[in-house]
Amino acid sequence: MAELKGILKITGKFKGLSFYEMNGKIIVRTPGGFDGEKIRNDAKYVNVRNNAAEFGRCSQFGGRLRRALQPFVKDLNDHQIHGRMAKMLHQVMKHDKQSEKGKRSVLCGLQAMEGRAELASFVWNQREGNNCRYDFEKRMLYFDHIPAGSIKSLVTLRFIHPDGGEGSLEYLESIFEVVLPCAEFSVPEHACFADVEEAMLKFALIRFYDAKGQLLSRKTAVVVG
Template sequence: MAKLKSLIKIEGTLDGMTFYKGKDGYLVRTKGGVSKNRIQNDPAFVRTRENLSEFGHVAKSGKTLRHAITPLLADVKDGRVTSRLAKVLSVVKNADATSTRGNRNVGVGMVTDVGKNALKAFDFNQNAALDAILQTEYQLDTTTGEVTITGLNPLQHINAPGGATHVNFQVGVLNLDFQTQEKELVLSTPINVPLNSTVIDVNPTPSSMPTGTGQTYFFLKLAFFQEINGSQYVLNNGAFNVLQILEIL
């Protein structure tokens, strides 16, 4: 670290040197940090390499899950969903009690109750959590994937965003194996409901159940629309849409 003696006072990085203002005036230092080669090869950084390996695996697993539910997630907008999901999947990865450090993985963690419970009830839009939007009870049939909402009064039981006139209810059932990347997603037909005081029963049901190895994930989605001159439009590009993992088996 050196003190900058110049009429020009600058802050920032230039040619590998960082200029900044400290309590002793304007200072300059060369770019520091450990080299990439040392991190990759020095025995002293073995724990760092293990952590980086597991971090990369968690990030890849989050991408795998998001891509597997693209038809559901495409119009559910949350700019922080990637980082939030990675944080939860890191907990799932830590539930892997059999793999060596640096090789713990989400697929093994998802077999455990700890792993399933960590991801269960995850809201893909933190600005529209299911429990904050749907203000009534619902039942999930894990045999068929059907979600039943009896006696729904949309005006009373749905905390709808301003401007919304209708809401779609849709369920999805995903079979996903993080280790083999095998996946299958089955969706229900969306049920469109006007946001008025007419009491109805809602029971979106997927056409079939997915098959394969891995775990089965049950999703419930609420998507809001605004009707103008007889046509419905997605409200605010999906900023208020809800998507939650109800259960994992």
């Protein structure tokens, strides 16, 4: 990087050099950045290509999962949820031991117990933490903390196909109302349970309402089975 001195004031590009103003001075430097052709074909950039391919698959899966979980993810009103999910899904993808680097996927990572554990431990609502738990085998919902002013909750059990759909992942669901306060709730049998497959992702999505029937903002709980 060099500083241009004298009466000449120029910005832009000229003969392979870039001229721009910074702090009242004209700075001269050679253009930087990556050579796209080299990144696509040069053997030295194989790791860059592999990382980009895996990041793309994580982003695509994350987008489809967020759409499958609407409107509950929107209820959280967390502007960092996209980045936090991407980081979590990248960790899930690392548990794909059957694919070589560059070809790993979230879907294969979720087939491993460790990958499922990464998803299950993710804190969806940072403001409230994990204040609800759900035992999918016993069909028991536990309220460790109830938001102030809440007199009822609507519990949506959503069973998501991790490899289904195009715009979003396909799912089955059932909805139950719970009168609060209560420490635990036994979910009754539902017809959709018979169609739930082992590979499905299991979510309990819990919204809280006040005495006027208004949804309590940012209190929504997301529990993964």
